[in-house]
Amino acid sequence: MKLSVLVLLSLQLSHAFNLPYGNLRSSIFDRRPDNLARLGSRISSRCSESARPCRPLSMQTTQEKASKAINPIFGDTGGAILAVEKLSLSAGPRDILLDASFKAMQGDRIGVVGANGAGKSTLLSAIVRTRAWDSGEAVIKPETTVGYLIQTAVSGSKRSAWDEASSGMNKIMAAEERLLKAQEAVEREAMSERAANELASAQAEFEAVGGSSKDQKVARVLNGLGFQREDHNKSCTEFSGGWQMRIALARLLLSEPDLLLLDEPTNHLDMSAKQWLVSYLKEYKGTIMVVTHETSLLDGIACNTILEVRDKRLHVFKCSHSKFLLERQARVDAAAKAYEAQQREIEKLQSYIDRFGAKASKASSAQSRKKQLEKMEVIDAPESLQTGRRPKLVLPEPPKCRMEMVVMKDAEIGWSEEKPLYRDLSLSITRGMRVVILGPNGCGKSTLLWALAGRLPLIKGSRTTTDGLSLGLFTQDLAQELDPSSTALDVVMETVQEVDPSINTEKARAAMGALGLTGEKSLQQIGTLSGGEKARVALSMFVLVPHNLLLLDEPSNHLDIPTIDALTEALRDYEGTVAVVTHNRAFCDRFNPTHVAFVRGDGQVSFEERPVRESDWEEVARAESAMAEGMAAEAAAAAAVDKEAKRAAYEANKKRGNAPKRIEKIEKEVGKLEQKIAQIDADMVAKGSNVEALYELQSKRDSLQGDLDKLYAEWEELETILS
Ligand SMILES: Nc1ncnc2c1ncn2[C@@H]1O[C@H](COP(=O)(O)OP(=O)(O)OP(=O)(O)O)[C@@H](O)[C@H]1O
Ligand SMILES: [Mg+2]
Structure with missing residues (x-):
């Protein structure tokens, strides 16, 4: 196989395994079997998602622990759960948010929306004060318990998934401890009436906080988020970043805080876990504030307030998300009209000044118009009228290659020889195919992609590739783990120059700029970029280096809607071959696949030339709910025992x-x-x-x-x- 383009994967693996960048192109495959063997041994053998590449935590430098100490300010909120008043935030010399004000009342469902890099995550971190404010304040009602999930959360724990998930159930744990102490007191002082009363009261409190159903609660949340029973006792360190995020989310949900702050909680979730989360949050008793790009989440939990972060301002809409879209449009149209009217006025004044400024007879009226112009508070061009702000992604023309790009024959694929996920799998990717890989949660979709990419050696069987294959692999987990201390431009340059030394800084900056990483943004350290900006850095490498086969694993996560649109448009116009794992239905519809690879739970893959049908989604949903029911019943039986x-x-x-x-x-x-x-x-x-x-x-x-x-x-x- 000609190692023409490894770009992203080379970079990502070099971080994943702490490999030096130098000579990646020629060396990565020499090292790959060892790396992957190591990788495989650390990974669960049961499913694709938990079988994603997983590294020891010490190497997960760019992801933050979910439970980074929060330090909110409690005080007078005038009855609200949270009161934010004229809050301003900056990063270095740059203003991120100015004079943000809003209130959250008990039970509110608040959706926070806005473009990548607008400042949504910054707002949440300012509320819990993991980030300093410049002015203004964010105050939380006294006695309120606060839970916060950061965008790139990982569990970071060495406990088992079960123990870690249940470790935040403080109310239940306190009641349990009280009950235990009361039991001991009764045993010590058998005849004491006081001890007997305390035992009865402790027992009542234990019941009231749901102590007796603690195990069912934990099982319900873990199952809902896609964990299988055999995962419960595995150490958190055995899970990949995406799955550790699920553990962090499970812990947070089980701690049942009064104010739940979630930053893009669905980024690592598949379709069924997403649906489960929506139904769980819908019933949640506390107040929720959630940052998301997912309309289905905003609609599903019935948001009653939308906060839009746009142009450094927080725009408050006291309505549902669908009304917000209409109202926002009306406001944008009004702003556009106001802007255009002012522009016409400016033009008129300016032209008068230009024409008559020098004429003595008109000089004074020209002067007064000049003053008028100077005094005028100029309205910024609304986003809708600004050209060049929409991200643009044009994939380069694919290099020529033969028809049969990747052919797998009688392949046995998996992360452990004892438990392969696929047996006797024969599959060939030929030029021009646009494949979507669908299937229920945990069936091995990502594993299949990794095997197709040649990153996971086959246990048995063969994988052959054509000369001239130039393969690009994009996985959103790895995009989040680019070297945090390098600048975005350096990361892009180092990677693309490995493949094509003729790519110069100007070209790289232009590609990054088209994706919204303009000017100083491209010189910013990766560690300070927002989640979506990091994904855009990874995408800009795709734009710079031509590939003829793109393998994409959940590419739409972290990206805002305009960037997802840009990606789908680019893929639509791309003449190369693509295989994509996605749970994003809208993305899938627009991607317009020629082939569907449907992966079933038993490792069977049906590979057909056809569009995606409604019945595919129904089958995924059915398989996932059957799995969830089975697991829930099993968990309930285990809990009963x-x-x-x-x-x-x-x-x-x-x-x-x-x-x-x-x-x-x-x-x-x-x-x-x-x-x-x-x-x-x-x-x-x-x-x-x-x-x-x-x-x-x-x-x-x-x-x-x-x-x-x-x-x-x-x-x-x-x-x-x-x-
Ligand atoms: N230290 C820093 N220096 C310069 N800019 C910074 C720094 N830290 C954060 N920023 C910028 O602040 C902006 C807001 O970031 P934030 O993470 O809040 O965005 P976001 O709205 O959550 O985006 P996304 O949808 O991508 O998650 C980003 O453009 C980011 O690059
Ligand atoms: Mg963010």
């Missing part, structure tokens, strides 16, 4: 606590019974040959001896428990 075990443990504990008192009591009763039996023995001797009396005494003695034996047995059991 767990509950029974807990009840038995509770009983045993109780018995143990009471044992010393009970032993004391038994010993007293034994003494009494032994005395009675001794008395009967004496009476029997005294009765001599009175058979009838002897019978009666013997039967009394037998009954007492029976009681005594029972007490001995209980005493023995209690002594064993205590020993």
Whole structure:
């Protein structure tokens, strides 16, 4: 295979494995089998998404831990949960947001929207004060619990997924601790009425906070977010970045904060997990503020307020998202009209000044017009009238190559030899195909893409590629992990020059600029770019280097709608070959595939030349809900078993606590019974040959001896428990 273009993947793998950039083009494949073997051994064997490349946390330099310490200010909010008043924020010399004001009331559903880099994430981080303000304030009502999910969250924990997800259930954990202490007190002071009352009250609190259904809650959230039962006990470090984000999200949801701040929570979720999240948030009792580019999320949770971050201002719309779109259009139209009217006025004044400024007879009126012009508060051109602001992506013409681009024969594919995801898979990608890879959550779509890309060695079978193949791979996870300390331009230049040294800075800047990374933005450190800006950096490499086969894994995540539109348009006009994994239906419709690869849960792939049908989406939804139901039932059964075990443990504990008192009591009763039996023995001797009396005494003695034996047995059991 000619290693003509590795661009993105080369760069991304070099970060993933801390490889030096130099000579990547010639060296990456020499190293690949080892790297991938290492990679594979760390990865779950069960599904594609959790089988995404996963690295030890120490190397995840650009992703931040989900639970970065938040430090919000609590104070007088005038009854609101959150009050933001004239808040201004900047980054270095640049203003990000000016005079932002709004209030969130209990139960509000607030959607935060705006272009990539507009300042949405900055606003959220300012509210929880992981970022400083310049002026103004954001105050939260006292006693409010706040939960915050950052855009590039990873769990960062070494605990199991289950333990980490449940670790934020503070109310339940506090009630559990109280209950335990109360039980211990009852065991210590068996006769204490105070201890008994505390136990009853602790038990009631435990029930009230949902303590007895804790396990079901955790199982429900983990299952909803796509975790399988065997994942529950795996360490968080075994999961890829995207899955660690799901763990962070699970933990946050389970902590049930009063104010839930979510920054693009659906970025790493597949269709079913997204749907689940929407239905979960819809029922959520607290206040939600969510940054998202997903209309289905904004509509699904029935947002009653939309905050649009545009042109450094926060525009507040007290309405649903669909009304917002209409109202925004009306405001934009009005702004455009005002702008155009002012421009006409400026032109008129200017032309008068130009024509008559020098004429003595008109000089004073020209002067007054000049003053008028100087005093005028000039309206900025509204976005709709600004040309060149929409991101533009033109994919270069694909280099020529033969028809059969990648051919896989009888392939066995997976991350472990014991549990391959595919067996006997034969598939060929030929020139001109536009393939969409669909399938339910966890069936192995990304794994298939990695195998097609040659990044995951086959367990069995063969993969052949044609001469002249120039393959580009884009995965959004890796786009987020570009070297944070380099500037955007340096990253792009280093990568593209590996492939084509003739690409100069001007060309790179032009490509980046067309994607909105203009001027100083291209010189900014990657670590300070927004999520969508990082994805645009990765995309600009695609624009600079010609590929004839593009493999894309969920490319629309992090991108705002205009950039997704630019990407779909570019792909539509692209004459090369494309295979894309996506759960974005609108993207899929516009991509207009020629072939559908439908991956089923059992590793079967149907590969057909046809458009995507409604029934495909229905099948994905059906398969995912069947999987979710199965998992939920399994989890409920496991939780029931767990509950029974807990009840038995509770009983045993109780018995143990009471044992010393009970032993004391038994010993007293034994003494009494032994005395009675001794008395009967004496009476029997005294009765001599009175058979009838002897019978009666013997039967009394037998009954007492029976009681005594029972007490001995209980005493023995209690002594064993205590020993
Ligand atoms: N230290 C910095 N220097 C210069 N600019 C910065 C710095 N930190 C952040 N920015 C800029 O602030 C802007 C706002 O970033 P933010 O992450 O809030 O955007 P966003 O609206 O969340 O975008 P996205 O949709 O891509 O996530 C971005 O253009 C970003 O590049
Ligand atoms: Mg953001």
